Amino acid sequence: MTEFEGLDPASLAARIAALDEQGALDAVQGRIAAGDDPLAIIEECQVGMRWVGEHYQSGKYFISGLIMAGEIFREAMVALGPLLPPETADAGQGSVLIATVRGDIHDLGKNIVTMMLRSYGIVVHDLGVDVSPDEVARKAVELQPDVVGLSGLLTVATDGMKATVEALRGGEAEIGRRLPVIIGGGIVDEQMCGWTGADLWASDASRGVRLIREAIAAARD
Numbered sequence: 001m002t003e004f005e006g007l008d009p010a011s012l013a014a015r016i017a018a019l020d021e022q023g024a025l026d027a028v029q030g031r032i033a034a035g036d037d038p039l040a041i042i043e044e045c046q047v048g049m050r051w052v053g054e055h056y057q058s059g060k061y062f063i064s065g066l067i068m069a070g071e072i073f074r075e076a077m078v079a080l081g082p083l084l085p086p087e088t089a090d091a092g093q094g095s096v097l098i099a100t101v102r103g104d105i106h107d108l109g110k111n112i113v114t115m116m117l118r119s120y121g122i123v124v125h126d127l128g129v130d131v132s133p134d135e136v137a138r139k140a141v142e143l144q145p146d147v148v149g150l151s152g153l154l155t156v157a158t159d160g161m162k163a164t165v166e167a168l169r170g171g172e173a174e175i176g177r178r179l180p181v182i183i184g185g186g187i188v189d190e191q192m193c194g195w196t197g198a199d200l201w202a203s204d205a206s207r208g209v210r211l212i213r214e215a216i217a218a219a220r221d
């Protein structure tokens with residue numbers, strides 16, 4: 001195998017970095033058989049995906065590399081998804097409206113967050129990808145979720161994120177309360193949270209799900 005600087009060559013992350021589909025899926029199965037935590041396996045997949053992304057950026061990989069990495073990850077999730085706690089739907093645990101913002105079609109991360117929230121019994125209304133600010137705001141007024149989650153991985157999508165938060169704030173009068181908005185994805189941080197007008201941010205699913213559950217609990221106190 002080629003050397004993948006910074007990664008252990010035998011690791012799952014390195015196999016994703018090498019776009020070695022079968023090798024990566026074998027590594028996932030090996031880790032599952034060893035009884036590893038599925039979330040830890042997902043996090044290692046993300047390390048490999050980030051590596052591919054960085055090397056796409058530097059010109060070593062092309063768009064086909066991103067597509068391959070996305071496909072490997074999707075297949076890994078076919079094996080890992082059923083190992084996450086079973087999904088239940090119980091409005092008593094709260095509800096979340098989630099979408100990838102306008103101009104962005106990345107959805108693998110959003111789908112993991114959705115799966116994890118559902119595993120806690122939280123009802124998730126997933127609007128999909130490339131969703132316009134008006135559509136998110138319209139659905140928020142219609143469904144009145146406890147929390148709204150916005151996903152975005154592209155720098156150019158940050159405008160869409162900001163516009164969506166503004167549109168949501170515009171609908172709050174009709175809902176009669178402030179809607180906690182959490183933004184997520186590789187590009188978000190404290191600064192972007194402030195700039196977009198969102199309340200919370202998370203660049204990994206575990207932190208995101210914890211913050212969402214806390215926000216639901218606070219809203220119901």
Ligand code: B12
Binds near residue numbers: 051148151187
């Ligand atoms: C796979 C991939 C693709 C696939 C996406 C497939 C799919 N169905 O999602 C395809 C091939 C379609 C794609 C297309 C493009 N991509 Co792309 N892609 C990636 C790649 C390699 C991995 C992304 C991924 O799925 N990671 C794994 C998931 C699990 O991680 P995640 O998304 O970060 O999600 C986690 C957290 O962020 C968080 N989270 C995510 N959403 C949310 C939401 C909430 C509410 C919460 C709480 C948490 C949360 O939880 C998740 C789990 O921990 C990244 C590299 C990278 N560094 O991320 C580039 C990357 C995101 N892509 C990039 C680019 C440039 C593009 C294209 C513009 C390329 C092109 N020239 O066409 C297009 C854009 C198309 C569009 N309009 O959106 C750039 C973006 C650069 C930038 N900052 O703007 C990246 C960073 C690569 C790079 N370094 O250059 N891409």
